[in-house]
Amino acid sequence: MIIDCHTHAYPAELVAAPRKWALAHCEMHWADLVAPKDRPGIQGWSDLDTMLAAMDAAAVDQAVLLGWYWENESTCRQQNAAVAQWLAAAPERLIGFAAIYPNANVIDQLENAQALGFRGVGELHMGVQDFSAASPHWQAMAEWCSAQAWPINCHATETAGHEHPGAIPTPLQEFVRMAEAAPELKLILAHWGGGLPFFEQNPKLRKTLRNVYYDCAASPLLYEMRVFKQMVDLVGIDKLLFGSDYPLRIYPRSQKTPEMARYIESIRTESGLTQEEQNKLMSGNFARLLS
Secondary structure, three states: EEEEEEOOOOOOHHHHHHHHHHHOOOHHHHHHHHHHOOOOOOOOOOOOOHHHHHHOOOOOOOEEEOOOOOOOHHHHHHHHHHHHHHHHHHHEEEEEOOOOOOOOHHHHHHHHHHOOOOEEEEEEEEEHHOOOOOHHHHHHHHHHHHHHHEEEEEEEOOOOOOOEEEEEEOOOHHHHHHHHHHOOOEEEEEEEHHHHHHOOOOOOHHHOOOOEEEOOOOOOHHOOOOOHHHHHHOOHHHEEOOOOOOOOOOOOOOOOOOOHHHHHHHHHHHOOOOOHHHHHHHHHHHHHHHH
16 A cells, blocks of 8 residues: 655646636745745645556555645635545545644644644645744644644754755754644644654654654655664664655656656665565554544
């Protein structure tokens, strides 16, 4: 079984005119990152049928539709309403994580998302959405999600490497503080956690981060395939989750349209993981996490 825990879906009107839509909704970071006007973008698009076809082609059984780290509560609610239609149309194939803006209405946002059938939160970005471990709205959300056993997926920017347009830092120490303040919270850090797994070699920090997990979304854009085995050596296979970042084109030089199959095949043949490790990465760990 394969569960892709990191994919995205967007409202149809956004896909039709990405930058125009973003400007109209005052989502400037998204416009610059995903729909740049001065360079070719690597963002791909899909509707429900296209995504289900991509999942079938890659033998992906289920996929998590993440929200986005919007800068406005109204945009979060609009995306959640659109994604809820996908969830209703393919409930056996799709799992929803809600777009949430951590503000004074955060509990109402969470309860509304729960009523729509969502089962987690994310992808959030502390640098874009202006929150930290000390923010009362984050703390309220962390407490609510801990009580509901809802995971939260947060974007993690790599702490060193090539600079790319639109990248905004996510200080690793803030993730540590989040884990300290809400030890029962299931926290998923996207994109290998921005390097945080290395610091789990500190036994005290490893204990603090016991409920922190790392997904491998967009890894081919950042790292060589040997990173999979290295992450197993650093934190153990039980903390690693498969995510593709579909419909992002993670092989931009050769990939004209988004798809999942190539990445999955690369993991099978180039990651160096045993079959048991692959089974945990591709579905077992996330299924346990969500339950």
